[in-house]
Amino acid sequence: MARYERILLTGAAGRLGTELRKGLAPLAGKIRLGARNAFDDLASNEEQAVFDLADMEATIEATRDCDAIVHFGGASLESPWQTILDANIRGSYHVYEGARKHGARRVVYASSVHAIGYHEIEAHIGVDAPVRPDSLYGVSKNFVESLSRLYWDKFGIESVCLRIFSSFPEPADRRMLWSYLSFADCIRLVEASLTAPRVGHTISFGLSDNKVKTVDNGGASHLGYIPRDSSEPFRAAVEARTPLPDPKAAAVKYLGGWFCELGHPDDEKPNP
Ligand SMILES: NC(=O)c1ccc[n+]([C@@H]2O[C@H](COP(=O)([O-])OP(=O)(O)OC[C@H]3O[C@@H](n4cnc5c(N)ncnc54)[C@H](O)[C@@H]3O)[C@@H](O)[C@H]2O)c1
Numbered sequence: 001m002a003r004y005e006r007i008l009l010t011g012a013a014g015r016l017g018t019e020l021r022k023g024l025a026p027l028a029g030k031i032r033l034g035a036r037n038a039f040d041d042l043a044s045n046e047e048q049a050v051f052d053l054a055d056m057e058a059t060i061e062a063t064r065d066c067d068a069i070v071h072f073g074g075a076s077l078e079s080p081w082q083t084i085l086d087a088n089i090r091g092s093y094h095v096y097e098g099a100r101k102h103g104a105r106r107v108v109y110a111s112s113v114h115a116i117g118y119h120e121i122e123a124h125i126g127v128d129a130p131v132r133p134d135s136l137y138g139v140s141k142n143f144v145e146s147l148s149r150l151y152w153d154k155f156g157i158e159s160v161c162l163r164i165f166s167s168f169p170e171p172a173d174r175r176m177l178w179s180y181l182s183f184a185d186c187i188r189l190v191e192a193s194l195t196a197p198r199v200g201h202t203i204s205f206g207l208s209d210n211k212v213k214t215v216d217n218g219g220a221s222h223l224g225y226i227p228r229d230s231s232e233p234f235r236a237a238v239e240a241r242t243p244l245p246d247p248k249a250a251a252v253k254y255l256g257g258w259f260c261e262l263g264h265p266d267d268e269k270p271n272p
């Protein structure tokens with residue numbers, strides 16, 4: 001029997017949402033696909049909810065009858081304040097209010113490395129290091145990590161906040177040789193987050209079993225996530241096509257990589 005009756009997946013049309021749509025299928029009787037546009041290829045175990053996360057009423061309504069929420073919708077890069085505010089901050093508040101009003105037991109949230117992007121790689125931080133965002137995007141991830149903490153402490157809604165590093169079809173640059181999370185491992189991580197018996201409020205890094213380890217995920221071992229992939233098969237090709245970067249550059253020094261070199265998104269020309 002499936003573990004959940006109905007899971008709401010926000011961001012269902014996105015890069016990771018598209019992968020999770022297939023990956024979550026065994027875990028729930030129904031997957032409700034949350035997106036801004038309608039799908040025309042619904043499988044028999046799928047239904048849809050078309051809404052913008054900035055719309056409080058519609059977002060709360062989309063959570064009705066869902067016993068779990070996998071929240072992967074929102075701006076996935078540094079963006080102007082208004083976008084961050086509407087999609088990530090207000091949108092996530094609406095999701096958590098939906099969980100509270102409609103009785104979802106657990107939320108799995110796509111946080112990001114950019115919540116702690118200004119920590120130096122050599123610090124080898126654990127999941128309980130102080131937050132250190134590298135962007136407004138990172139600040140929005142800090143907000144939701146904190147919001148979800150409140151909803152656990154006050155309302156008993158469990159959350160797993162996944163600080164995903166770089167989840168792409170394959171590592172695109174040298175940083176991704178240590179920050180890579182394969183799609184299959186991303187699905188394993190979300191599955192572990194949904195099926196671990198007790199998670200309370202958990203923060204976990206989201207990485208594959210890459211050879212170079214930059215952080216310590218021991219504080220999330222109770223999830224039982226075991227990565228099976230690694231960036232190593234891609235190393236030779238990545239190193240051959242990308243020059244050795246300056247080791248003192250902010251993009252190399254900090255976990256957040258190139259986000260640490262971005263300008264401010266609300267300046268007229270943020271990235272000259
Ligand atoms: N892929 C990665 O490497 C990575 C790393 C860290 C965190 N994340 C997080 O994982 C989540 C998914 O990332 P992704 O790589 O699939 O990005 P993506 O941009 O492909 O997916 C995000 C989805 O959210 C939707 N969305 C954006 N604003 C919305 C709004 N206002 N209302 C409703 N839907 C909205 C988009 O249409 C899109 O389908 C994001 O929260 C992102 O911050 C991704």
Ligand SMILES: O=C(O)[C@H]1O[C@@H](O)[C@H](O)[C@@H](O)[C@@H]1O
Nearest residue numbers: 076077112113114165166256
């Ligand atoms: O740092 C990274 O590699 C990734 O961080 C994530 O938060 C972003 O959604 C993704 O677009 C970045 O490429």
